[in-house]
Amino acid sequence: MKYAVMGGLLALLLGIAGCDQSPQHPDDLPWQISVTPEGRPQVFHLEIGKSTLREVIEHLHSFPEIAVFAHESGKRTLEAYFGSQRVGLFEAKIIAELQTDDATLNKFQTGAVKREGMASGQWKYPLSEADVKAADALPVHKLVYMPSVNYDPDIVTARFGQPAERLPSQKEGVELWFYPQKGLAILMNNDGGEILYYTDPQHYAALKQELLEAKPKNAN
Incomplete structure (x- = not known):
């Protein structure tokens, strides 16, 4: 089955x-x-x-939740979570990981609206409204x-x-x-x-x- x-x-x-x-x-x-x-x-x-992230947004006609994820190992990623989307003929959850540098990650993490602990051991830092706009131009x-x-x-x-x-x-x-x-x-x-x-x-x-x-x- x-x-x-x-x-x-x-x-x-x-x-x-x-x-x-x-x-x-x-x-x-x-x-x-x-x-x-x-x-x-x-x-x-x-x-x-x-x-870019903006191109993904325009193609999916959806706005994601964007956050920096920081693991206890020191690794950090910048991710845009779109949730469940209709892509072609199927439903799927979509995550776009964005290419950026340490300086930008530091800026986004420092300006985050809050910090959330995750079950995976990571810390999640949702971006501020201003930084969300700045993330639009970053490549996936x-x-x-x-x-x-x-x-x-x-x-x-x-x-x-x-x-x-x-x-x-x-x-x-x-x-x-x-x-x-x-x-x-x-x-x-x-x-x-x-x-x-x-x-x-x-x-x-x-x-x-x-x-x-x-x-x-x-x-x-």
């Missing part, structure tokens, strides 16, 4: 997407990835590593796509192709599929809840390391 809904939907789309003469050719599908001469993936009409170097339905591995292989590598995660029941030529990594979960990560060539190695080193939430 786990993959029945997704398998049925994607199987239907396989037929639709395979018919180039269809007047309603599906658009904005997660496997519709092209690569620029610079090696940057283009997906959902966005060029990862070049498109990682896009996280979390579909609302489960992905059948056979359908994923049919649409995305065979991954260059399939490696075990530190999380039980989770396997990591890597497509470096597409700037894509997929977290495949036996219990559902797959996650797709798109990033540019400059950050692909870091994404791979991050996913391989990620520990279960209840790990010390």
Whole structure:
């Protein structure tokens, strides 16, 4: 039963997407990835590593919650969380991680409206209104796509192709599929809840390391 809904939907789309003469050719599908001469993936009409947060907002017609996330290890990220969105034919949660420097992160963190503790061990610093506007022009170097339905591995292989590598995660029941030529990594979960990560060539190695080193939430 786990993959029945997704398998049925994607199987239907396989037929639709395979018919180039269809007047309603599906658009904005997660496997519709092209690569620029610079090696940057283009997906959902966005060029990862070049498109700005403003372009994502305009494409999704949605305003995100933007915050700096600071981990106890010292690592910090600037993320725009769009929540559940209708992207193409599917519902998915979208997170855009933005490229910036330490000075800007310091500014945003200092000017945050509050500080919130997270179960992951991170601190969340929501941006002030002024800093939200400043973040608009920052490029997206990682896009996280979390579909609302489960992905059948056979359908994923049919649409995305065979991954260059399939490696075990530190999380039980989770396997990591890597497509470096597409700037894509997929977290495949036996219990559902797959996650797709798109990033540019400059950050692909870091994404791979991050996913391989990620520990279960209840790990010390």
